[in-house]
Amino acid sequence: MASGEAPPEITDSVRQQASDLGWEDGLIDRALAQGHALQVILGALQTNVGGAQAKAFLDQERSNPSLDWMTAPTEWGVRGTPSDAEMGLQIGDVMVGSYGEIPDVWTNRTEIARGSHPAEGQEDMGYTIFEKAIVWTDSAPSLYERAIRDRWAAATDLGWRSLEALPDEIERAICQLLTEQSERAYAEATVLGRWLPEISYGFVEVKLFLGSVIYDLGRHAEAFRKRALANGGGLGLQAPSHFIRGAIEARTFPELMAYLFVQDSTLLTLFGAAQDFAQNQLERDLYRFVAADRERIMEYQIDRLSSFLEKLPDRRAEQNRYLRKAEVRLAREWRDAAVSEPLALLLGGGEQGLAAGGAALTQLRRRQIEEYLAHLESAGFTRERLHSGLAAYLEGEPGA
């Protein structure tokens, strides 16, 4: 404030605000006298700087913090320790005492970290998932840690310089297969990402795991694209769009997961069988990495469905609707030429071997469906009326 300039006028409401925050009488005037702009003082009030802090700031006196947070009534004295020296300090290791108790229903609507003491008056963050049965699996903490332990990098963990030219038709079949798979992986990551803000902090370990899944799927999309562009081919026709549209349409997390169960299971089988269509060591390594990541996704899927059905048995029949919707769309996409023919060509070893490749593909599809049904059985769910478009593969009539 320039010398001789009149001090700015402090309104009664500002003085009241200061008083409410514990500012002693005269502190505002003193701040002005010490040269602080009114704007700065208003800013301090706006951000709830308490009276003691404001005074300490002004006179450099010894501060007198409240330290109320030190006595927050949360559990004190628990200590997480590594249960497995190789794995280090896992998130499951700090699920100790009350911090390891996952509530059946999480009731806090803010972003409060599970186990901490709530502050009054915090905002609702808009979560919609508060029931343990919807998302939780006891395996999520260890799945998350395994995902981090098993990380790999497409740029440097695959032998890109080992690639050798392949016959055009083979290279193009690989490129078409991986154009499709790149899009499927990326799309699934985006769908799952959209659900993260729905899940409340009560189930933080599940969110950590889903974060690793989204990251894995992004890397799959990246790696498949790189392979398609690395050996004289390019990108082919975009993937069919009906299956992923169904996932985007899901109205609830259980619907989404039931729907994706079908793709997650059948793709795990596909990549697990990739030694039958991989053309070189790079592809064998790539598919092995992808299958290992997808094993974790499937384990979560099975555990979640199992737990969900156990806790909410009245929702068992409903799952058939989501599974059927997914099966209908999957069967339709399996009949798509750009989906089935590249695989048949690779399985048959080239255009000349397409007939044999077609037969091998029928076997692969049968195995995918059998393992899908087995995965459902592992979750305690018997799929009694498999969609006819998939059942045909079990009956040896895939063209039906």
Next chain:
Amino acid sequence: MSAAPETGELDLSWLDLYDEPTAAEPTNKGLTLEAIDIGPYASRDEAPRDMTSRLRGAKPREGALRQGLSYQTRADVWADQCRSLYEEAVQRQWSSARDIPWDTLHELPDETERAMCQLSTMLAEVEFIAGDVPGQWLPAISGEEFEVGLFLTTQIMDEARHADVFRKRALANGGGMLAQGAALGLRNLLDAKDFTEMSVLMHVQAEGFVQSMFRMGELIGPTQADKRIFRMAAQDESRHLAFGVMHLKHVLTETPERREEIHHYLDKAEGEAAAGGGGDVTFPPVFESLALLLGGGKGRFDEGIAKLLLLRKRQVKEYLHRLDVAGLGDRRERLGPALAQFADA
């Protein structure tokens, strides 16, 4: 296109889509996203777009379904270097379980342990939201700019690890989770209705403030484990911050008419919380625990406050510098009052 090779009915038209053979060459950093950004598959401003889930360069499929709204202009989401930031993120993933020397944790004075647990509790909240936000925006990124989406997947992973590591820290040394600590600011990040709004508030402002704090981790952390946590987390935050600065720069270059709009987002955020979405450092549990850690105990609380004020000055100085680099140097003239008091004259 429908066929069933199992029955001998073939189409094979997909074999005829390759008129420009492409063979990307690995670099000394492996086969990177930059290495495959070539020929017809390279990112560009003008590209046919369709709101389907098609990724850039794939041939459009007749009758493909639209999958919901996504940005149809590159400038709305793009950041130069998003590809290299993605690759760096993949290479520099770390494990909170094994890369932190947990065995260096040791018995601390009760007040110090509680302060570290309080700070960790606050950060476990902040990082939780920081993972939700990019997840929310993934579907809005067009397949034409899929590299931006890939970068966001790495951020989701990074933030999960941060929420995880601060939770572990609170629970690994005889302490626990203390008072809910983030207070105001986090909703701003979730409330954003535009990608650039989100990015400038989260990547540039909130993560910038957190980054400045993490970089003082040598002073804040009482043990080697704590110092390492801050160092590793700061490394991740640097990438997020770089993305935000580069995105803002791109937006201001390509669409300079958005300058005032972006100022409005910052006006709102700076007016509502002293550290934006980086947590409210004036909230007593945060303010006091930081001051206690920086000072070295309750008995040296005033020294802690002095260092905390330096931290605040550093946060604001670096924030303004980043905005300057992005082309928003005029922010200094309209900085919100809660921050202006810490800005150099």
